[in-house]
Every structure is written in C-alpha cells, then in structure tokens.
Amino acid sequence: TLSLSLTVTLLQLNVPEQPVVALHASDVILNCSFSHANPFNLSDVSVFWQLTDTQRNVHRYSAGHDQLVDQAERFANRTRLFPNQLGLGNASLLLSRVVVADEGSYTCFVRVQDFGSAALLLQVAAPYSKPAVTLEPESNLRPGDEVALTCVAYGGYPEGDVIWQDASGHNLTENITTSVVANEEGLFTMTSVLTVVLEPNSTYSCRLINPLLGEEGYAFVTITGQNIAFPPVALWVTIGLAVCLLVLLIALAAVCRRKIKESCEEARREAEEAKELEEEESKTGQPNAHLVKSQPFKWSEKRCG
Numbered sequence: 001t002l003s004l005s006l007t008v009t010l011l012q013l014n015v016p017e018q019p020v021v022a023l024h025a026s027d028v029i030l031n032c033s034f035s036h037a038n039p040f041n042l043s044d045v046s047v048f049w050q051l052t053d054t055q056r057n058v059h060r061y062s063a064g065h066d067q068l069v070d071q072a073e074r075f076a077n078r079t080r081l082f083p084n085q086l087g088l089g090n091a092s093l094l095l096s097r098v099v100v101a102d103e104g105s106y107t108c109f110v111r112v113q114d115f116g117s118a119a120l121l122l123q124v125a126a127p128y129s130k131p132a133v134t135l136e137p138e139s140n141l142r143p144g145d146e147v148a149l150t151c152v153a154y155g156g157y158p159e160g161d162v163i164w165q166d167a168s169g170h171n172l173t174e175n176i177t178t179s180v181v182a183n184e185e186g187l188f189t190m191t192s193v194l195t196v197v198l199e200p201n202s203t204y205s206c207r208l209i210n211p212l213l214g215e216e217g218y219a220f221v222t223i224t225g226q227n228i229a230f231p232p233v234a235l236w237v238t239i240g241l242a243v244c245l246l247v248l249l250i251a252l253a254a255v256c257r258r259k260i261k262e263s264c265e266e267a268r269r270e271a272e273e274a275k276e277l278e279e280e281e282s283k284t285g286q287p288n289a290h291l292v293k294s295q296p297f298k299w300s301e302k303r304c305g
C-alpha cells in the first residue's frame with residue numbers, strides 16, 4: 001500500500017490558482033495541464049472532470065474516447081476536451097454557454113500510469129444594464145418633502161455595490177435600502193431606494209459596482225425648480241404678499257370704521273343742532289334753513305344704531 005500511495009501523488013497538475021471568471025452565456029476554458037517525463041501512449045490517458053462539492057460527472061475521457069453516459073444532464077453538449085492536445089499534457093475543458101449555476105469548484109483528474117488531481121474555482125459574471133433613477137412622487141414636490149429615489153439595474157451577476165453620491169461626489173449614507181431579486185437564470189435585478197428630504201437644485205447619482213467587472217455605470221437625477229411646485233423664493237414671496245394684503249385689509253377696515261364713526265358723530269351733532277333749531281323755531285316762529293338737513297340725518301342715524 002505504501003508504493004500505491006506514492007504513485008498516486010506522482011503526476012503534477014497545473015490549474016489556475018485564481019478563480020476563473022467567465023461571462024454569462026459565453027464559453028470558457030478550464031485549464032488543466034500535466035507534465036509527464038516519459039513518452040506515453042494516448043490510449044493510456046484518462047481525464048475526468050468533476051464538480052468538487054457534489055462529485056457530479058462533468059466530463060470523462062478514457063481509452064481514446066469521451067465517456068459521457070454518466071455525465072450530469074446540465075452539462076450535456078456543453079463540454080469538450082482537446083484530444084489532440086492531450087499528448088502535450090493539456091487536459092483543459094471547454095465549457096460552453098456558461099450559466100450562473102455553473103459557478104463553483106471543478107476538479108481535474110488525470111491518469112497516465114500515474115495519477116493526479118487539482119481543483120479550480122469558476123466564477124460567473126454578467127454585466128448589469130445601465131442604472132436608471134426614478135423619483136417618487138414625480139411632481140407637486142415641495143421643499144422639505146420626503147422623496148424616494150429609486151435606482152434599478154438588471155440582468156447582472158454577482159450582486160453589485162450601489163453607491164449614492166451627491167453633486168460633489170460625497171457618499172450619501174442616509175436612508176438607503178438595497179434589494180436583490182434573481183430571475184430564473186440566476187441573474188439579478190438590483191433595486192436601491194434612497195429617501196431624502198427635498199432640497200431644490202440638488203443632484204443624486206447612483207453608481208453600480210460589479211465586484212468582478214468593476215464600475216458598470218451610473219445614473220443621476222437633478223431636482224430643479226421644475227420638479228418643485230413652490231421653490232423657497234416663490235414660497236416666501238407668496239407668503240409676503242399675502243401678509244401685505246392682510247395688513248392692508250385690516251388698515252382699510254380700521255379707516256372705514258373710523259370714518260363711519262366720525263360721520264355718525266357728525267350726524268348726531270347735526271341732529272342735536274337741528275333739534276335745538278327746531279325748538280328755537282317753534283319758540284320764535286321763524287323758518288330755518290337747517291331744517292332741510294333733517295332728511296340725510298335720519299338716513300345716517302339708522303346706520304349708526
């Protein structure tokens with residue numbers, strides 16, 4: 001058994017140490033190479049690719065042919081070795097039409113008299129759509145209102161980082177809620193909601209950073225007077241005008257009251273004079289010109305109560 005365990009470790013395999021990144025729906029080569037000192041017969045080479053975790057069969061090759069009867073169904077028609085490269089120690093696997101579910105660890109086994117194995121990590125990446133920012137509510141906004149800015153990007157993988165920034169590029173750390181939803185292909189729609197208290201003339205931008213692909217894009221909204229029904233200046237002018245009008249009305253009312261009071265008092269005085277004259281007249285029996293004024297006096301007395 002000692003000699004057996006020695007032969008097991010003899011064949012050295014080379015696989016990428018860093019994770020291999022494959023774009024969704026594209027093809028990828030999972031490199032696996034071996035160096036064998038002695039010349040060997042190709043029909044003696046066996047290659048076996050397997051999912052490390054589940055040990056499902058990805059691709060098997062031996063006795064000069066692919067042996068695919070026990071291949072996992074989801075890899076059917078999507079895998080290929082390069083038989084003419086085997087003699088050069090190249091046991092790499094071509095995986096076509098990569099999907100998110102392909103992500104994971106793959107182990108490459110090779111036997112040429114001696115036997116060796118090595119595992120590599122496959123990561124899948126998909127670029128997101130350009131982010132789009134929408135505003136809710138969209139109109140009749142007033143300064144001080146709370147608005148929700150929603151940034152959406154879809155069809156990407158893996159989960160990205162969403163960063164909200166203001167016009168001068170400062171990170172906003174306010175009320176941000178980011179959610180991720182996967183479609184049946186495993187691709188993500190990322191939705192990030194930033195809640196802000198509205199200030200006129202402010203810009204909010206949403207940046208999306210894919211950890212595998214880097215920055216993918218950004219979108220922004222600028223909230224100007226157009227979105228806002230009453231920008232502060234207009235609001236204060238309106239309030240100012242309203243106050244002026246009110247003061248004017250009060251002043252007018254006061255003046256009117258005084259005028260009415262004055263005319264009432266005058267009327268009362270005149271009435272008293274008229275009475276005196278009447279009394280005098282009845283004493284002297286002489287007619288008096290003031291008497292004609294008794295008519296308007298009666299009218300105004302009614303008003304004064």
Ligand SMILES: *[C@@H]1O[C@H](CO)[C@@H](O)[C@H](O)[C@H]1NC(C)=O
Nearest residue numbers: 016020021029030031032092
């Ligand atoms: C696979 O190997 C070839 C040749 O050594 C190299 O050019 C290529 O970059 C490798 N691919 C990966 C994903 O490591």
Ligand SMILES: *[C@@H]1O[C@H](CO)[C@@H](O)[C@H](O)[C@H]1NC(C)=O
Nearest residue numbers: 029031032033082085090092
């Ligand atoms: C193996 O062969 C394939 C097909 O020629 C090539 O694309 C790949 O880079 C080779 N890998 C290595 C490690 O040489």
Ligand SMILES: *[C@@H]1O[C@H](CO)[C@@H](O)[C@H](O)[C@H]1NC(C)=O
Nearest residue numbers: 039040041042043044063064
């Ligand atoms: C390789 O193996 C085949 C079948 O076993 C045999 O016919 C052939 O002669 C061998 N070739 C070499 C170079 O050993």
Ligand SMILES: *[C@@H]1O[C@H](CO)[C@@H](O)[C@H](O)[C@H]1NC(C)=O
Nearest residue numbers: 072073074075076077078079
């Ligand atoms: C693989 O290809 C064969 C022949 O083209 C076809 O009959 C089979 O349905 C394919 N399998 C899958 C899973 O696509």
Ligand SMILES: *[C@@H]1O[C@H](CO)[C@@H](O)[C@H](O)[C@H]1NC(C)=O
Nearest residue numbers: 161163165168169170171172
């Ligand atoms: C904003 O946050 C991102 C990620 O957290 C960081 O890379 C960047 O340097 C920050 N920018 C500023 C201006 O703080």
Ligand SMILES: *[C@@H]1O[C@H](CO)[C@@H](O)[C@H](O)[C@H]1NC(C)=O
Nearest residue numbers: 146148174175176177194195
């Ligand atoms: C964020 O906004 C939601 C809804 O407006 C609110 O319920 C929550 O308290 C806020 N959180 C913070 C930290 O402001």
Ligand SMILES: *[C@@H]1O[C@H](CO)[C@@H](O)[C@H](O)[C@H]1NC(C)=O
Nearest residue numbers: 167200201202203224225231
């Ligand atoms: C809005 O902001 C821009 C740039 O920050 C500035 O040029 C412009 O004068 C501002 N407008 C108002 C009405 O404050």
